Amino acid sequence: MKDRSIFIVGSAGEGIQTVGDVVARALLRSGVSVFTSKEYESRIRGGNSSYRIRASGPNAPRHDADVILALNSTAAAHYQDTASSNCLVLGELSPGGEGIRVPFQALAKEQFSSLLYANSIAAGCLGAVLGISQELLADTLCERFSRLTEEVLRLNVDALALGYKHVLPSLDASSTIVLDSSSSAHSFISVHDAIALAAVAAGCRFMAAYPMSPATGIMTTFAKDPELGVFVEQAEDEIAAINMSLAASAAGARAMTATSGGGFALMTEGISLAGMTETPLVVVVAQRPGPATGLPTRTAQEDLNFAIHGGHGEFPRAVLAPSDPKDAIDAIYRAFDWAERFQTPVLVLSDQFLADSHFSVMDISIPQTPVPSGLADPSESGAYQRYALTEDGISPRLALGQSEHLVRIDSDEHTEEGHITEDLEFVRPAMVEKRLEKMRRLKREIPPPDDYRTDDAETVLISWGSSRGAVVEAVDRLRGMGQRVGSLHFTTVWPLPQLSLPAEVKYWTIEGNATGQFARLLQAEGDIQLVGKIERYDGMPIDAASILAELAGDHSEVDA
Amino acid sequence: MKDRSIFIVGSAGEGIQTVGDVVARALLRSGVSVFTSKEYESRIRGGNSSYRIRASGPNAPRHDADVILALNSTAAAHYQDTASSNCLVLGELSPGGEGIRVPFQALAKEQFSSLLYANSIAAGCLGAVLGISQELLADTLCERFSRLTEEVLRLNVDALALGYKHVLPSLDASSTIVLDSSSSAHSFISVHDAIALAAVAAGCRFMAAYPMSPATGIMTTFAKDPELGVFVEQAEDEIAAINMSLAASAAGARAMTATSGGGFALMTEGISLAGMTETPLVVVVAQRPGPATGLPTRTAQEDLNFAIHGGHGEFPRAVLAPSDPKDAIDAIYRAFDWAERFQTPVLVLSDQFLADSHFSVMDISIPQTPVPSGLADPSESGAYQRYALTEDGISPRLALGQSEHLVRIDSDEHTEEGHITEDLEFVRPAMVEKRLEKMRRLKREIPPPDDYRTDDAETVLISWGSSRGAVVEAVDRLRGMGQRVGSLHFTTVWPLPQLSLPAEVKYWTIEGNATGQFARLLQAEGDIQLVGKIERYDGMPIDAASILAELAGDHSEVDA
Amino acid sequence: MIPIEQYRTTAENQWCPGCPNFGIQTALKRALGSLNLAPHQVCLVSGIGQAAKTPHYIAAHVFNGLHGRAIPAAIGIQIANPDLKTIVTSGDGCIFGEGGNHLLHAFRRNPDITVIVHDNQIYALTKGQGSPTTRRGEKTRMQFDGVAIDPSQMLATAIVHDCTFVARGYAGDLEGLTELLKRAIEHRGFSLIDVIQPCITWGNHPVAWYKERATPIPTDHDPTHRDRAIALALEAPDSFPIGVLYEKPAREVFGETYRQKVGDGPIFKLPPLAPSIIQSRLKAMQIHPAPRVGA
Amino acid sequence: MIPIEQYRTTAENQWCPGCPNFGIQTALKRALGSLNLAPHQVCLVSGIGQAAKTPHYIAAHVFNGLHGRAIPAAIGIQIANPDLKTIVTSGDGCIFGEGGNHLLHAFRRNPDITVIVHDNQIYALTKGQGSPTTRRGEKTRMQFDGVAIDPSQMLATAIVHDCTFVARGYAGDLEGLTELLKRAIEHRGFSLIDVIQPCITWGNHPVAWYKERATPIPTDHDPTHRDRAIALALEAPDSFPIGVLYEKPAREVFGETYRQKVGDGPIFKLPPLAPSIIQSRLKAMQIHPAPRVGA
């Protein structure tokens, strides 16, 4: 059987992450591809949260569960509406709830005199249900807890066995799940992991940032792993973060920063500074639902317009919105490359869904060489001028202190030399045109959107960023039902490529906001008639089922 | 004869403002309508600057001069290219320059033993050239310098007389200028004067702001005139400014703030907060050329997109861009009214040109009563909920501390009561829809654009904000040449009204930026085919002559 | 004396069970109660963070704004409605980190507000990064090799700016903290109280470690003595002398001049401006042509 | 010893004739010259304001960024290229006002940069509003009835943060200022020097008023004595004791640990990261199926 959705539910701090990780990894080790995602409240302990495993299905979210493992009964009740028909519920059931009751806490207390073992019991139960061998499970658990003493590890393995044994008798043919498996190795990786590693590989050496969900993980990856060689500084605020990063870049250290919408708001003056000073800078904006503080731990695609237009004045920029780890590696390479070559800010939009999801991917790779340096050879410059006017708008760039050539970087409108100017007749228009010429050239490099099964499509779903998995799944399912559906997916969302779209096709846009930002963008940039817009803005990621429901004219899934 | 353009040129600190003010006021007192504008460098002393008087012409800029009065010879040289054919140049001529040489400084030194009198001599010269009576000039000068001692005043009047007498013999019929005049009273007022007074009249009581050209004048007006009753605070930065103003508004003080692009960048997080907390707030964004520091004392219309999209997340807002003092009074009333009624931020875009121009206007008036309060009657609320869900999306608003009803204002997604929520199923979508419903209703109130001579027009010039005067002048001049031209001018630039534009007309957009921001906005929001875009981005205001040149296919005036 | 039950709200508490934030919450309720400040007479203001959720858990007016921006918001509220007791209650990251500039300039203004810093020496809500008060060398979930920079010294900074009420409290000392909060709230002008609040989830030290170091300021301390007050302030983060470090008689508070001019009380209660004022300003801009005498 | 002509640039100076900023400019050129710092070894960093134009007038690398943001920019530059002498030269409004938070946190980091504040106690470029150092009561073009709040005390704040070089200079004292600047620039770690710079256009006092009050710190002052240093700092804005207020031996500077790990010198000269490092991280994420034993 294929495509199983497993929710491990509980409250923050209770251990759903541990149980989920052990089970997900054990599945992977048994050859089953998994996709995991998380949803949780903005608090440290308590509340309701879930760790979601989608086994042998596509890398896309599902909002219903085939198995629910509940670590406490409140969570069991909270998530009971997510149960698919035939869902197996196990663990601490809600009062009156049906399923296999396993009193994790009581068992842990009874058998191990400590609540700490409840999670291993739970992992054992779930492993059994999923048909993972007990040995493999125990192995995975030991790997994950390698820091524990041997004694404690042994007790955890016992607890796992207890759980495993406890649940076996209650399983019959219908409740045991058999999953597709293969013998190929998968990488189990999140988009933010991919962003961090690709950035380092691309040559990033500097990041100043201020913690903000869901962007923090990128900085944490650098900070945790000093061998990556990135200078990381937790700035006092986002303004310091972007100014430090930008100036470090001007002084020759390839730099990036990362934040979420509210922090990005504070950075927009710096974005404009990067535009004016022609300084390469990569900025990751990990979206969450707004406005203002909004829902800090949830997901959204609401900051597209802001990413495109944030910052005063006019200057070139690109905005990329990757959808999965491979796409993210590409996007980050492209971002650093464009930043270097066009000497301007490049934004990368991700979101909480991407930050907290792990994808199973095969054949993932990261280029072995960094993005070529955009720095000029100082020996070639005669009298050096940082903003020399050239045909393509691109001036040879030297870093501050790179050589004896003085480099002058200026936020005012400036002469070729980098001094403040008040020359409105020649210098100002020339500098405006120089900057816009770069945008024109950048635009020529924009790749076309990703085409999926559009050849004979009568309906085309248009998406951008994190929703690709769900859209592809929707297309496949609709094709399975005999419908001629395809999709066009945009990873580069600004500038848009020149599009020539067949007119007779029915276009739908699909995005994680309530105002159809991408739909409007398409309309401003080209000639497109949309038949409908699918918008999700409840803080959860777009899933195939809700797309199907919307297309079928049933709005309940999306508007709810 | 009509429409004379007079440039008083000199360096900063030298007194062009004094000379200009005296002459402009004297013209007004002799019944001549004047429009004045200023252009100057970002420095305190030195450089080249001009005070421009357009007499008995429209309230719109001209880039060429019929009279140039130069306070120093460098300025005379700098501005010599602006001379129209037949231009009369007088004062300190450039080496080899033609015109009536008046050595202001030497005369002042000689006759009054002090350079301080040079400006009065200059005012006298210019007054004579413009046919203003010496008495009236002297009177105006005394009025303007009422703070000086009588002795000094008398000496200044003597200096003025000296200038007057000095230049008279050099004037012949062709060089004396006779201007149209009337006996109606004019108000001589700038758009920022109008904004400040209208804001106070509309009920504004609080402004925290941080100085930034060209927005500072609004705060200065309040600070200088405590009788206006506005609590003014110079904040430590723009972030403090918007948060103070917003919170004061939440506590019942009608509030505004003002800044320019870079400061607005720092305020965008606060704009989003106003959207989320549903707090009325009026923010004036006085534009100048960017990006970054750009040209601090010049003009532009580059922040349209940023004003529309600045701030993370999705929430209702309106953006108004007045073109002249009357329009500004309307816009400010509308801004405060919308802010109160829709409980959301409203932005008002002005620019340096508007900030530094004085218009002659007849019959200007400001409503006698403030905008109605958006505060609810606390005695009507049972169990009060700040974010109560209502059909129109508008919840009865009580201020913090208005009554015994507790008011909870929250930047997180919140319940009706104003508490943090994690309810994604009902509360979050309902709150998103509530906020968007307000936008839908706001959109219904958007007035159509201003129509000017479009009835039989084959060509329509589309403009927004500060360029109206120039566009109207261009239309009139083209009509005078027999061309069927009209214009559509937008003061409300976001949201746009529903437009149904006749398809056979040739549309041009005209705006002060290099990327055609408004043109793109029109294309995103409606079906419009543009035949051309006229864009000016050299830091100077759009004028009729450059529009005419562009329409005639001669790009030299605009692209230079 | 208002019983503390009257400050209960319906909001579900989101703190970790046992968090010392509960102590601050209770102490604040008690202080308000014993000062007879009814919920509607109080406005609680915060930014974003765990501490910043406090206003949801105490019945009062609430302004829960942006991370770092509680102080300017409180100043705006205090000016708009001076009848409210405006109290900021937010985290160390919020007030000393993102919002540092506002605190610095609040010292200068002396607004009549109280600022309570829940000083847990960590960014708790974002899961354990160092905050401006984290001790040098301590390991966190961002500074894995230990924080490499020195802590902020904002109490000493308050004192050099002659802030007229500067105190340090301890979240575990309910009685003492209640008293300190009462004094801070009663103080006319700006009062700053840094409350040591061990974080039992992300903190590097057990509560006992803090308790040991949170010792009362010697009773012979003269709180008008600047140098001694600074020395006491600078003992942190190694130890936390608890009590009033610095206190001076109230001086002019922010907005007083304005109120003297336009009238006291909330601005929304002021009568509208006389239209004649605007009209006179407009009139001053009007220019009437004089009879022309000709050149 | 490099002659000061070598620091000349082609930029047209935009200051008012006679402005004491010229004095700071000359002193800085002299200091650089006598420290044998060639133009390309120096990076001048500023925000926006009259003072912030300084970098255009002295031959060196220039980063003239945003108003208030010179310090984070300088820190970024210093980390990216520790071989450069990175010197901030900007206004009181820029550094103490808009940029206050960055200064506050720079104290904590101790980056090896020098910050020169052109302290004219006014916002000059925006035409005369009060700055954070304007004396209470002084009238400005925004505070028409006089500034109603107290001045910032950032030197005292530096001292309580144990900033290891804190000085005050006077723009009119070329010799003395040159010496101070030399010491500040030579100092390893963060050095802050507030230079009293009368504004002859917007200032409320004639230069003589300042000159009178800019008196040398008594020679017996012990710059390691915190309390006395604070007392000297707090004499401003009534008088301006000139000299080094506070000085401590250098301590660990910002970024040292990083450089110890990856190598010294500019980051752009570092060899690219060994690809094996990335590959090993990728590999750690790879999961190979084990033979399944069946449930």
Ligand SMILES: Cc1ncc(C[n+]2csc(CCOP(=O)(O)OP(=O)(O)O)c2C)c(N)n1
């Ligand atoms: C502009 C902005 N930047 C960052 C964040 C993310 N953020 C939320 S709370 C927090 C830190 C909270 O620390 P603190 O103020 O000490 O409160 P605590 O959680 O420790 O009580 C941060 C960085 C944000 N909400 N807004």
Ligand SMILES: Cc1ncc(C[n+]2csc(CCOP(=O)(O)OP(=O)(O)O)c2C)c(N)n1
């Ligand atoms: C974000 C931002 N806010 C405001 C301004 C406007 N501004 C430019 S210079 C300045 C004040 C300058 O004062 P100071 O730093 O003391 O320098 P000075 O001109 O006195 O030398 C201000 C407010 C700006 N450029 N950017």
Ligand code: SF4
């Ligand atoms: S994370 Fe720390 S500060 Fe936050 S509630 Fe838990 S224990 Fe308290």
Ligand code: SF4
């Ligand atoms: S305005 Fe003041 S500080 Fe600026 S150059 Fe002129 S005198 Fe100097």
Ligand SMILES: [Mg+2]
């Ligand atoms: Mg904290």
Ligand SMILES: [Mg+2]
């Ligand atoms: Mg200054």
